[in-house]
Amino acid sequence: MKIGELSARTGVSIRSLRYYEEQGLLTPVREANGYRTYSPYAEEQVRTIQLYLQLGLSTEQISGFLTCVLQHPETFCREVLPVYEQKLREIEEQIEQLGRIKTNLQDRIRYFGANPKDAQEG
Amino acid sequence: MKIGELSARTGVSIRSLRYYEEQGLLTPVREANGYRTYSPYAEEQVRTIQLYLQLGLSTEQISGFLTCVLQHPETFCREVLPVYEQKLREIEEQIEQLGRIKTNLQDRIRYFGANPKDAQEG
DNA sequence: GTAGACCCTCCCATTAATGTGAGGGTCAAG
């Protein structure tokens, strides 16, 4: 199938499909006229890419294990686990940082309730 | 004081001080030679700006209430509360989103423990 | 043979704060 059809089937923009190729995540064959042709498996492949992107992984990280997970269950590809673990650490750190900011904001908001309402302009 | 001294006192780069001015957060006077001259109060002002930036507010948001909070307690400036509340909502939403991703990652990581270790290469 | 729907590449823009460097003034001390 051509890029327009793959885009329609997956909901991923043509621009992004070309970007994934540039990043080594997709390798369509080229017809004599230069058009990209994708195998039917590309559709699942694109959905897989999207899934990992939604987990916050970069195209570079995804490229490290995509070939394997397309052929095996995720848990069989040993490149995957360390990426997940690192990402998990990053996420936890971000959550902590956001939690600190949240508490700080909540404290500040609380003070508004505890103080006179004669607020000043600008 | 000149920009180099303000930078040294606050630890904020000269580049950033000029950026804050561009964004309307600082308004040093200009000498005849074009040099920026900052009042002694600028030091506290810069620390205040940094504080709000660390809360995740944008320079645009900060500019909306900075003048007021420099003259009054934060709780007296009515521009502040809605910004805090909006930011708090954003933070909470981000935390939720990260939490979902975290759970997803943890689930995936758990499956590795529950499966055979004969992982495949690339 | 032409209209219209495809496809191609190349390149710029987005976001927000900051880094960096070129090219060039200012000023104080020697």
Place this chain on the structure above:
DNA sequence: CTTGACCCTCACATTAATGGGAGGGTCTAC
């Protein structure tokens, strides 16, 4: 009057995935 430490403006780079447009080829149906 030169050195060196300042200061200035302008402008590009950073990040990552995506949007968008220009300029142009291809293919199908009429």
